[in-house]
Amino acid sequence: MSKEYAEKWLWIMRKCPKPRYFWYSRSWRIPEIATVLEQMAALKCCRAWYSLDSETGIPEKIPPGVKLAYLQVSEDTPPEMIDLMFRVRRLRKQPRPRIGLTILPVCPNEVNKEITCGGCQRCFS
Numbered sequence: 530m531s532k533e534y535a536e537k538w539l540w541i542m543r544k545c546p547k548p549r550y551f552w553y554s555r556s557w558r559i560p561e562i563a564t565v566l567e568q569m570a571a572l573k574c575c576r577a578w579y580s581l582d583s584e585t586g587i588p589e590k591i592p593p594g595v596k597l598a599y600l601q602v603s604e605d606t607p608p609e610m611i612d613l614m615f616r617v618r619r620l621r622k623q624p625r626p627r628i629g630l631t632i633l634p635v636c637p638n639e640v641n642k643e644i645t646c647g648g649c650q651r652c653f654s
């Protein structure tokens with residue numbers, strides 16, 4: 530994603546606020562793009578997710594409206610503050626990851642294929 534691309538989406542969201550927009554992005558690590566993502570996240574029509582994994586680290590600040598999603602690709606330990614977690618297929622049969630007593634929130638479709646995005650809506654509601 531470039532800053533210009535993000536700005537075009539921000540423009541669209543402001544011009545057409547009726548649909549609900551949602552996105553996941555790792556570009557929060559690029560300051561000039563993060564500024565635009567923060568403006569999107571502040572819009573009522575937008576559901577904003579910062580994507581994290583073992584390579585990205587953790588954002589220093591979490592702007593209002595932004596949630597954190599973690600992609601686990603190995604045995605790495607996700608940060609406790611995440612709002613949602615996805616696991617690669619080979620990890621999905623393992624018990625749900627926990628930190629201390631906290632069971633981390635995994636995408637329900639990973640646990641039960643009968644739960645669809647339409648029924649869950651966690652990413653965009």
Ligand code: SF4
Binds near residue numbers: 613645647651652
């Ligand atoms: S909406 Fe629910 S089921 Fe669909 S990807 Fe998001 S968390 Fe998973």
